[in-house]
Each structure stands twice: as C-alpha cells, then as structure tokens.
Amino acid sequence: MTSPSASPHPAKRPLVVMKSVSKVFSSGTLALSDMSLTVESGEFISLLGPSGCGKSTALRIIAGLGDVSAGSIDWPSSRINSRGLPEGDISFVFQEPTLMPWQTVFGNVHLPLKLKGVSKAAARDDIMAALTTVGLKDFADAYPRELSGGMKMRVSIARALVTKPKLLLMDEPFAALDEITRQKLNDDVLKLWKDTGITVIFVTHSVFESAYLSNRIVVMKARPGRVHADFPLTTSLERGELYRSSEEYRQACEMVSKTLLDAMGGVEEH
Numbered sequence: 050m051t052s053p054s055a056s057p058h059p060a061k062r063p064l065v066v067m068k069s070v071s072k073v074f075s076s077g078t079l080a081l082s083d084m085s086l087t088v089e090s091g092e093f094i095s096l097l098g099p100s101g102c103g104k105s106t107a108l109r110i111i112a113g114l115g116d117v118s119a120g121s122i123d124w125p126s127s128r129i130n131s132r133g134l135p136e137g138d139i140s141f142v143f144q145e146p147t148l149m150p151w152q153t154v155f156g157n158v159h160l161p162l163k164l165k166g167v168s169k170a171a172a173r174d175d176i177m178a179a180l181t182t183v184g185l186k187d188f189a190d191a192y193p194r195e196l197s198g199g200m201k202m203r204v205s206i207a208r209a210l211v212t213k214p215k216l217l218l219m220d221e222p223f224a225a226l227d228e229i230t231r232q233k234l235n236d237d238v239l240k241l242w243k244d245t246g247i248t249v250i251f252v253t254h255s256v257f258e259s260a261y262l263s264n265r266i267v268v269m270k271a272r273p274g275r276v277h278a279d280f281p282l283t284t285s286l287e288r289g290e291l292y293r294s295s296e297e298y299r300q301a302c303e304m305v306s307k308t309l310l311d312a313m314g315g316v317e318e319h
C-alpha cells in the first residue's frame with residue numbers, strides 16, 4: 050500500500066552535485082575554491098571562464114580523474130562503484146582526439162568496451178551504432194591517418210558514446226578545428242544531445258559556441274575558480290542556421306560575453 054504522503058511523481062534527483070569543492074594541487078596552486086554546481090539530467094551546460102580558472106580541473110574532478118581537497122561530488126541518481134564513481138555513466142572527450150594510430154576506427158571505438166572485457170564481435174552493434182551517430186559508419190575500417198581533423202574528433206565522440214553514458218564531459222573538443230568544421234560538429238553534438246537525452250558539460254573559450262549550444266551557461270571566476278554566474282539560455286528558435294543569424298543569438302552572445310568580462314574583473318584577456 051502506498052503511504053498517503055508518497056507523491057506519485059517523485060521529484061527527479063539531480064545527476065551530479067558538486068558541493069563546496071576546493072582543489073589544491075601538490076604544487077600549492079589553489080585551482081578551485083568552494084565551487085558548487087548541481088547538474089540536472091538532460092542539461093547542456095557550457096562552462097566558461099578566464100584562462101586558468103579551473104574549468105578543466107572541475108571537469109576532471111567530476112570525471113573522477115582527480116580528487117577533491119575539500120567538498121564532495123555526489124551522484125544522487127546513479128549506482129556508485131568502489132571508487133565513488135557512477136560506473137559506466139561518464140565519458141570524457143578531450144581537446145585532442147587521442148586515437149591509437151595502429152588501430153582502425155572500429156578498433157579505436159571498441160577500446161572502452163574492450164577494457165570492460167567485451168569482445169569485438171559482441172561489441173559490433175554498439176560500435177556501429179556509435180559510428181552511425183557521428184556519421185562515420187562507412188569509415189569503420191579506415192585508420193586515423195586517413196581521416197581529417199573533424200573526422201578524428203567524431204571518432205573520439207563515438208568512442209565516448211559507445212558505453213552509452215548518462216553524462217558526456219567535453220573539454221574544449223573543437224578548439225583545434227577550423228570554423229566551418231567546428232560549426233558542423235556543433236550541429237552534430239546538438240543533434241546527438243536532442244536524440245539521446247544525454248547530459249553534456251562542455252568547456253569552451255568560445256562565447257559563440259556556448260551561446261549556440263547550451264541551455265545553461267556557467268561562468269567561473271578567475272583562479273581560484275568558483276561559480277561567478279549561472280543562468281539558463283532559452284530560445285524560441287530551433288538551433289540551426291536561422292538561429293545563428295537571429296537577433297536572439299546575437300543577444301545571447303552579448304550576454305555571455307558581458308558576464309565573462311565581468312568574471313575577469315572587467316579586463317580583457319591578452
């Protein structure tokens with residue numbers, strides 16, 4: 050029997066809660082100080098801030114690639130493994146695609162599943178599905194040297210998706226690409242986000258990219274990093290070419306740009 054106080058629609062629990070996190074490196078650098086951030090499932094968050102403010106450090110800590118000096122990272126809606134991490138729920142895409150040159154595209158995307166003991170044969174459907182998602186299903190047998198920079202990054206994204214994570218952490222993934230390729234990949238990531246409902250935290254230096262992609266912007270203060278501003282970014286327009294040339298997008302860019310400048314103490318970076 051259900052208790053009279055139990056709600057038929059229990060409130061959704063956040064995906065990850067970063068509570069008053071500080072990080073001091075062994076060098077003595079205080080990278081983060083009292084940083085708190087609650088991420089809901091299905092959000093697309095862009096994390097911006099002055100160079101060196103701790104964006105990558107925050108992302109790496111969420112991924113379990115570094116420990117906290119104080120505070121905590123909680124996963125209220127996930128099953129936690131012995132390392133305190135939600136097993137299989139997080140994937141990371143770095144700025145460099147870091148592909149194994151001696152492996153084909155298929156072999157590279159297989160890697161995370163191979164590490165879990167899944168054979169190529171058993172992983173085939175998942176690998177091909179991930180490659181289809183990034184538009185590379187016809188390149189499964191190609192080697193990284195045969196691919197363009199954008200294609201290599203797509204392989205890296207497919208490799209991150211093959212484990213079907215709940216959370217995709219992306220650390221300036223498109224910074225090294227030319228503008229047209231970057232815009233194309235922005236559209237691909239948006240489609241992926243819409244189609245799969247995956248949660249994304251995306252570190253970028255680009256005001257334009259953040260305003261185009263995200264439904265929430267988090268701007269960090271200069272080191273030691275913590276949240277300076279956190280606001281939603283809604284639009285009545287479908288994000289695409291029309292949005293890129295719209296007044297709404299221009300205003301969103303202006304707002305993000307002003308907030309970023311404010312976080313830097315009103316002084317432009319050189």
Ligand SMILES: Nc1ncnc2c1ncn2[C@@H]1O[C@H](COP(=O)(O)OP(=O)(O)OP(=O)(O)O)[C@@H](O)[C@H]1O
Pocket residue numbers: 074075076078079080098099100101102103104105106107272
């Ligand atoms: N492993 C490390 N050991 C010591 N200091 C580190 C380490 N990693 C980062 N730092 C320092 O911590 C601070 C935050 O670095 P982090 O890379 O997180 O900043 P960021 O905001 O991502 O920078 P950028 O925008 O330039 O990529 C910097 O001062 C950096 O030098």
